[in-house]
Amino acid sequence: MHWRMRKRGGQSEISGFTLIELLTVIAVIAILAALLLPVLARTRSKAQAISCLSNERQLMLATLVYVNDFNDALPYNLGVAEIKKLEEKSWFWNWTTPVMSWELDSDNTNTVLLTQGGIGPYTSSTAKVYRCPSDSVVSDIQAQAGWTARVRSFSMNAMVGNAGEYLQAGANVNNPDYVQFLKLGQIPQPARIFVLTEEHPDSVNDGYFLNQPDSYQWRRLPASYHHGVANLAYADGHLEGHKWLLASTKPPAHPDAADLPLRVAATEQADFAWLMYRTTIDSYPAASPASSPSMPTPTYPSGN
Numbered sequence: 105m106h107w108r109m110r111k112r113g114g115q116s117e118i119s120g121f122t123l124i125e126l127l128t129v130i131a132v133i134a135i136l137a138a139l140l141l142p143v144l145a146r147t148r149s150k151a152q153a154i155s156c157l158s159n160e161r162q163l164m165l166a167t168l169v170y171v172n173d174f175n176d177a178l179p180y181n182l183g184v185a186e187i188k189k190l191e192e193k194s195w196f197w198n199w200t201t202p203v204m205s206w207e208l209d210s211d212n213t214n215t216v217l218l219t220q221g222g223i224g225p226y227t228s229s230t231a232k233v234y235r236c237p238s239d240s241v242v243s244d245i246q247a248q249a250g251w252t253a254r255v256r257s258f259s260m261n262a263m264v265g266n267a268g269e270y271l272q273a274g275a276n277v278n279n280p281d282y283v284q285f286l287k288l289g290q291i292p293q294p295a296r297i298f299v300l301t302e303e304h305p306d307s308v309n310d311g312y313f314l315n316q317p318d319s320y321q322w323r324r325l326p327a328s329y330h331h332g333v334a335n336l337a338y339a340d341g342h343l344e345g346h347k348w349l350l351a352s353t354k355p356p357a358h359p360d361a362a363d364l365p366l367r368v369a370a371t372e373q374a375d376f377a378w379l380m381y382r383t384t385i386d387s388y389p390a391a392s393p394a395s396s397p398s399m400p401t402p403t404y405p406s407g408n
Contacts, residue, residue, distance in 0.1 A: 164337035166226035181265030196221025206243035238329035262314035294339035302327035
């Protein structure tokens, strides 16, 4: 506080700010805070979005290197039951292994398992690239246990990669009328088909991002952490942030906010149609992968 000296009756007297001066200073500080805090929040949010995009780029690059090492074959992209069955045998074939939940399961925080097998070796086993820094969503019991985040925010397009038990005669039983891309070279428009996406915390469990183009129902919902934007990585290696148009596509990022599966109203199909167009293509002979009813054993690098 600033103090002033003044003479009174031949004696020096110390006086402080007047009440009006103090109130003026406080008001100025409040105005500056009101102006600066939103700017700082936007700056922080933008920095997180950039970091998230960088993480997804590293995952996509790891996927492309994997493809190169495995004769153009895309990574395994399996459902919960098969991931768990393989894990019991210490076979880490899926692109990533943890199956997350809102409970206290160790998969939610297991960074070693996160990078075991799949594309893990191609990320230098760096766990942080699997999570968006904006994703700090945990359930109440997880927060009470001291958890501040789960290990993964990204999932792989269910129509990309070897779907294991979901494959019958080369088609995915979840989407039998659409092409399952087993190899990168089978994708006729790689700049159109996405491989990885940020996923809403309510559905990002096994990393298998499945929706059915003809259903008009969100089974898995893309994330919208960055002011309604989700980052996607495409088969040609490019990335983009896409802003969702509809509030129904952007439920809050907290447990059970999405209320999945979520029926898409006839008047709110724009976001769903946009993503389905970039998920797969109609089946036709020239693009259909060879029959692959069983899952062959891949040859992984040492330690996987």
